[in-house]
Amino acid sequence: MQLRTRALETILLEKGYIDPAALDVLIETYEKKIGPRNGAKVVAKAWTDSQYRQWLFTDGTAAIESLGFSGRSGNHLVALENTPAVHNMVVCTLCSCYPWAVLGLPPVWYKSAPYRSRTIADPRGVLRDFGVKLPKDTEIHVWDSTSELRYLVVPMRPVATEGWSEEQLAELVTRDSMIGTGLAKSPMDVK
Amino acid sequence: MNGAHDMGGMHGFGPVRPEPDEPVFHAEWEKRALALTLAMAMPGGWNIDASRFARENRDPAEYLAMSYYQIWFAGLETLLKERDLVTDDEIVVGHGLHPPKPVKRTLSPDDVLKVLHRGRPTERDTNTKAAFKAGDKVRAKNINPVTHTRLPRYVRGHVGVIERVIGCHVFPDSNATGAGENPQWLYTVRFGGRELWGLDGDPTSAVSVDAWEPYLEPAR
Numbered sequence: 001m002q003l004r005t006r007a008l009e010t011i012l013l014e015k016g017y018i019d020p021a022a023l024d025v026l027i028e029t030y031e032k033k034i035g036p037r038n039g040a041k042v043v044a045k046a047w048t049d050s051q052y053r054q055w056l057f058t059d060g061t062a063a064i065e066s067l068g069f070s071g072r073s074g075n076h077l078v079a080l081e082n083t084p085a086v087h088n089m090v091v092c093t094l095c096s097c098y099p100w101a102v103l104g105l106p107p108v109w110y111k112s113a114p115y116r117s118r119t120i121a122d123p124r125g126v127l128r129d130f131g132v133k134l135p136k137d138t139e140i141h142v143w144d145s146t147s148e149l150r151y152l153v154v155p156m157r158p159v160a161t162e163g164w165s166e167e168q169l170a171e172l173v174t175r176d177s178m179i180g181t182g183l184a185k186s187p188m189d190v191k
Numbered sequence: 192m193n194g195a196h197d198m199g200g201m202h203g204f205g206p207v208r209p210e211p212d213e214p215v216f217h218a219e220w221e222k223r224a225l226a227l228t229l230a231m232a233m234p235g236g237w238n239i240d241a242s243r244f245a246r247e248n249r250d251p252a253e254y255l256a257m258s259y260y261q262i263w264f265a266g267l268e269t270l271l272k273e274r275d276l277v278t279d280d281e282i283v284v285g286h287g288l289h290p291p292k293p294v295k296r297t298l299s300p301d302d303v304l305k306v307l308h309r310g311r312p313t314e315r316d317t318n319t320k321a322a323f324k325a326g327d328k329v330r331a332k333n334i335n336p337v338t339h340t341r342l343p344r345y346v347r348g349h350v351g352v353i354e355r356v357i358g359c360h361v362f363p364d365s366n367a368t369g370a371g372e373n374p375q376w377l378y379t380v381r382f383g384g385r386e387l388w389g390l391d392g393d394p395t396s397a398v399s400v401d402a403w404e405p406y407l408e409p410a411r
Contacts, residue, residue: 002218072309121384
């Protein structure tokens, strides 16, 4: 694939369709700049600021843009609230739609056949693959990203984090907890 | 199209295998495949729906045997060849052999952040009224177009409830074929686990999909 990709890039370059410096900026942006730390800031703010939390769940796009995250795969954002009664999970059964603006590019498992095929039919089984077990009576709500809306799960705030700053709380927010295949870390995990 | 990409509900793929400390890319060429695809959308002039169709429209056995970025790369070749931007003989030798086709503009390094920041909002103004409101029961139509659609097979024929009226959005089924944006009302529709999967379904689960109005009909 390395050779085929290089050959195609050569053709596109020779024909003047691409500027290699633009490719480098694209790669650097998605490799280094945009990632799940963006989403973690959104979640930590929602945990500490009740007004922001309300705004996030009524107009996710605007509330998230106010923190500077928007644009490609993030023009229409919806935040989903995990509670003891309802656990949300996000999938794209048709391809790989994922909120790039807040989480960066999706991991391989998110784009894989096992995840895409099973999450909608057997969400508890998929959660077991991630080592997550939820109470039997918790409802599991799976969101299949079939339009240009992108979904961000807001996990429950861990107990025993009273008085923590947003920055400290953001450390507890994992990528998987914002997809719904994980929970936020407990304070014990980061000490 | 009823392709291998529409995987919801299939069995036999085994467990999900998360990779600890996964890197963003697993090889140099993956970075280039992604960047070339994003960068060529501007001179190539295709839209997101056409590019999705270029990726999914292939032999199911081939699709399932390819990695994610292999599918992206194959989709990019298809898009380039369809528009005569690149030809088969050029791909064989790995060099440009023919004069370039005039393109409106190419993506410059300065454009990148602007283009990414702008994204591509799909909401459009409309003077039509939404046919459904939150709480309405709807059935996902039994449609089987051979062209691009975003109505997954597993909901077709099933009854759900409108959870939310999202707005009027570009209709991918039209946009992918070059027939224009043809904006339509878009809804989030929720289906119960038992409705979708019968007695094999988890009664404590529900699945929501975003569905455009042409995908839906009233149900009791």
